[in-house]
Amino acid sequence: MTAGGRWPRADASATACAIVLTYRAHRRTILRAFAWYPAVKTFVGSSRGGLCAVCRGLIRLNDVEYDVEAGPWKVRIDVSCYRLFVEEMSDALRA
Numbered sequence: 001m002t003a004g005g006r007w008p009r010a011d012a013s014a015t016a017c018a019i020v021l022t023y024r025a026h027r028r029t030i031l032r033a034f035a036w037y038p039a040v041k042t043f044v045g046s047s048r049g050g051l052c053a054v055c056r057g058l059i060r061l062n063d064v065e066y067d068v069e070a071g072p073w074k075v076r077i078d079v080s081c082y083r084l085f086v087e088e089m090s091d092a093l094r095a
Helices: 009-035 079-094
Strands: 040-046 064-070 073-077
Touching: 009 064, 009 073, 009 079, 064 079, 073 079
Parallel strands: none
Antiparallel strands: 040 064, 064 073
């Protein structure tokens, strides 16, 4: 931080990049656990409003939301997290 109370631009950019990468890895870790479960069920429908269980992003009223069930565990996720989940499912099926 500089004497004026501001972060130098390069440091702020590097910090923001690190946060985004950590956040994306966190999302993938959660979704990977569901994708590798032997009997996964997914359901899609219109949202009643709420938050994505993985990224905590807002799912607005009537937006598309997905429920993913893996045994006794269930998460409600938004479209962007569902796309990551599909990628993880593809990886699990190829393995």
